[in-house]
Amino acid sequence: MKSYTLPNEKGQFGIYGGRFVPETLMKAVLELDEAYKIAKEDPSFQQEIDGYLSEYVGRETPLYFAKNLTKYAGGAQIYLKREDLNHTGAHKINNAIGQALLAIRMGKRKIVAETGAGQHGVATATVCALLNLECIIFMGEEDIKRQALNVFRMELLGAKVVSVTSGSSTLKDAVNEALRYWVEHVEDTHYLLGSVMGPHPFPKMVRDFQSVIGKETKKQFFAQKGKLPEAVVACIGGGSNAAGMFYPFIEDQEVSLYGVEAAGQGTETDFHAASLTKGRPGVLHGALMYLLQDDDGQIIEAHSVSAGLDYPGVGPEHSYLKDSGRAQYHSITDKEALEAFQLLSKLEGIIPALESAHAISFAVKLAANMKETEHIVVCLSGRGDKDVTAVKERLEREKDNE
Amino acid sequence: MNRIEQSFRALKDQDRKAFIPYIMGGDGGLDKLSERLLTLEKFGATLIEVGVPFSDPVADGPTIQQAGIRALKNGTTLNGIISEITRAREVVSIPIVLMTYLNPVYSYGISRFAQDIAKAGVDGCIIPDLPIEEEDLFADELEDKGIELIRLVTLTSPIERIKEISSRGKGFLYSVTVKGITGTRNEFAQEVVDFLKQVKEVSPIPVVAGFGISNEKQIKELTPHCDGVIVGSKIVDLLNRNDLDGLERFMSVLKPEKNIR
Ligand SMILES: Cc1ncc(COP(=O)(O)O)c(C=O)c1O
Numbered sequence A: 001m002k003s004y005t006l007p008n009e010k011g012q013f014g015i016y017g018g019r020f021v022p023e024t025l026m027k028a029v030l031e032l033d034e035a036y037k038i039a040k041e042d043p044s045f046q047q048e049i050d051g052y053l054s055e056y057v058g059r060e061t062p063l064y065f066a067k068n069l070t071k072y073a074g075g076a077q078i079y080l081k082r083e084d085l086n087h088t089g090a091h092k093i094n095n096a097i098g099q100a101l102l103a104i105r106m107g108k109r110k111i112v113a114e115t116g117a118g119q120h121g122v123a124t125a126t127v128c129a130l131l132n133l134e135c136i137i138f139m140g141e142e143d144i145k146r147q148a149l150n151v152f153r154m155e156l157l158g159a160k161v162v163s164v165t166s167g168s169s170t171l172k173d174a175v176n177e178a179l180r181y182w183v184e185h186v187e188d189t190h191y192l193l194g195s196v197m198g199p200h201p202f203p204k205m206v207r208d209f210q211s212v213i214g215k216e217t218k219k220q221f222f223a224q225k226g227k228l229p230e231a232v233v234a235c236i237g238g239g240s241n242a243a244g245m246f247y248p249f250i251e252d253q254e255v256s257l258y259g260v261e262a263a264g265q266g267t268e269t270d271f272h273a274a275s276l277t278k279g280r281p282g283v284l285h286g287a288l289m290y291l292l293q294d295d296d297g298q299i300i301e302a303h304s305v306s307a308g309l310d311y312p313g314v315g316p317e318h319s320y321l322k323d324s325g326r327a328q329y330h331s332i333t334d335k336e337a338l339e340a341f342q343l344l345s346k347l348e349g350i351i352p353a354l355e356s357a358h359a360i361s362f363a364v365k366l367a368a369n370m371k372e373t374e375h376i377v378v379c380l381s382g383r384g385d386k387d388v389t390a391v392k393e394r395l396e397r398e399k400d401n402e
Numbered sequence B: 001m002n003r004i005e006q007s008f009r010a011l012k013d014q015d016r017k018a019f020i021p022y023i024m025g026g027d028g029g030l031d032k033l034s035e036r037l038l039t040l041e042k043f044g045a046t047l048i049e050v051g052v053p054f055s056d057p058v059a060d061g062p063t064i065q066q067a068g069i070r071a072l073k074n075g076t077t078l079n080g081i082i083s084e085i086t087r088a089r090e091v092v093s094i095p096i097v098l099m100t101y102l103n104p105v106y107s108y109g110i111s112r113f114a115q116d117i118a119k120a121g122v123d124g125c126i127i128p129d130l131p132i133e134e135e136d137l138f139a140d141e142l143e144d145k146g147i148e149l150i151r152l153v154t155l156t157s158p159i160e161r162i163k164e165i166s167s168r169g170k171g172f173l174y175s176v177t178v179k180g181i182t183g184t185r186n187e188f189a190q191e192v193v194d195f196l197k198q199v200k201e202v203s204p205i206p207v208v209a210g211f212g213i214s215n216e217k218q219i220k221e222l223t224p225h226c227d228g229v230i231v232g233s234k235i236v237d238l239l240n241r242n243d244l245d246g247l248e249r250f251m252s253v254l255k256p257e258k259n260i261r
Helices: A022-041 A044-058 A067-073 A092-105 A118-132 A141-148 A149-155 A171-185 A200-208 A212-225 A240-249 A316-324 A336-350 A354-368 A383-401 B001-013 B030-042 B061-075 B078-088 B103-109 B110-118 B132-137 B139-144 B157-170 B192-200 B216-225 B233-240 B245-253
Strands: A015-022 A063-065 A077-082 A110-115 A134-140 A160-164 A189-191 A231-237 A257-266 A279-283 A287-292 A327-333 A375-380 B018-024 B048-051 B095-098 B124-126 B148-149 B150-155 B173-177 B208-210 B226-232
Touching: A015 A044, A015 A316, A022 A092, A022 A200, A022 B150, A044 A092, A063 A212, A067 A077, A067 A336, A067 A354, A077 B103, A092 A118, A092 A200, A092 A240, A092 B001, A110 A118, A110 A171, A118 A134, A118 A149, A118 A200, A134 A141, A134 A171, A134 B095, A134 B245, A141 A149, A141 A160, A141 B001, A149 A160, A149 A231, A149 A383, A160 A171, A160 B018, A171 A189, A200 A212, A200 A240, A200 A316, A200 B001, A200 B095, A200 B245, A212 A240, A212 B001, A231 A240, A231 A354, A240 A316, A257 A316, A257 A336, A279 A336, A279 B103, A287 A316, A316 A327, A316 B018, A316 B157, A327 A336, A327 B226, A336 A354, A336 A383, A336 B061, A354 A383, B001 B018, B018 B030, B018 B061, B018 B208, B030 B048, B030 B078, B030 B245, B048 B061, B061 B139, B078 B095, B078 B110, B103 B110, B103 B148, B124 B226, B132 B139, B139 B148, B148 B173, B173 B192, B192 B216, B216 B226, B216 B245, B226 B233, B233 B245
Parallel strands: A077 A375, A110 A134, A110 A189, A134 A160, A231 A257, A231 A375, A257 A327, B018 B048, B018 B226, B048 B095, B095 B124, B124 B148, B150 B173, B173 B208, B208 B226
Antiparallel strands: A015 A287, A063 A077, A279 A287
């Protein structure tokens, strides 16, 4: 039975989603919708993706029982879906491969993308190197400073990285600049959007490409336990790793879905990125979705220790799942995420991305309130190598302040 | 008849073309808005486009982005712009069109927006991130209040789509003359002239060219193929430099005495 069929033809998830883009982009957005529809029905397209995912990315990724973390949490059994073990170190490449192959099908050999932490930029640059595509990446000046090594990685891979100095010089401004670039080069360039946001068909398409996470999880968990987990947990920036994890479980009502946003310095302060917890519906970057905004509808800058969660909106499907109650959204502070970052490193020998550390932190709390016979799968969306320097500096600063 | 339609009729009778300046509401201080509108009317504007500043203006280039940032920094809000236009309406008689991204309007409330701008004497509204696919969110509310939704066609719009968009429109059709965002450009390609000719052929309403228009040569090049031009970044820049003489000179390009054949 397939009762969940969203989005509709217009790209709406309830009231959310849609295609709120300048007319110049409409032709490209409609063509992309058409091309994706055709590709989706074409078995050879999926085969092509699957080939790269297994031979190049290294899928499937393990589903790992985190025995020590489970013992520490003292409740439900915690499993980790190891997206950190993908080539380039995060889930982002699942989407980058899919979209790049689609762009080639559409006859487009130039790619533009935005990046925050640099993970999506690195994944995109990697895929462009592999498939011989021209690649330009927009990245906020602030993020370039925070993630200098990733900038070098992208350049090494042959991409051109453009520093964005408008607005808050972070991810949202990188999206603005990438959209402006796309408006000017729309005829030969594909915008390889990195999360489940933007105009239709991006939220649907990115979800579909990422749903390999949930599909594998479901199969692997069933093989190990003969049932489904009671809960799945994923962090939310734009919402792509969460969407990919949730979607295959969406009709399995017995599985609770938990999304974890960045609470930054606390949701009671002005410095957080908890769009679903503290925002309200509005339109940005092509979609109607929950947004952090002031009383006059101006977008508020997001704040998080993790650059990948530092976005003032959240994809339209999550906006819908929140309102419908099918998924629940919580938030974790910078401080809690940093603790979880160290905790997982020490207990399991796995250094998580700061983004993923938010999911870990929440899962530990959740597990403590569940039975030992119950199970949680956490999407470990990326590895923490990129964050090690920033965390070191921060911990040293905190020590100095004591 | 709506003020916009009246203006274009009058121009047509005189065999003239529209000059439409764009200004950013609140740039230079909201208290300057009335005065600026009046100046532009005096210098011969057919109609004035007033921009509402937005934190994330994806369709705009650096000049208008900066103007928006200046306006937001001095506390400009949609509410404030509507009040100022209400005040300006006592002295300004040409049509006023608001150019705003969707979110400030969505946040204000769509029906409340339609009602309040109609009361303030606004005649039309341009929303660059509202393609026809999404306009049912809006169109009826605006129509009920007699506000024209000004739609855009671009170099990438297929001809069937241009027909569809222009047939929905009243007021005028905004033809975007660059593949890109607002800002000044030096020249237009033949492609742009061909595009305008094509749009002009199918559109039942006046066709006005805009984006990237910043000098007399371009205006002379385009106006034979459309019913007028919209000039944004150039005007914003002149006002920001307080160069009123330059503004008057620039705006006189399309004045009748210069149109001698
Ligand atoms: C490792 C990792 N996890 C999560 C995210 C957040 O993105 P999303 O919510 O789209 O999965 C990012 C974004 O950069 C990331 O690098």
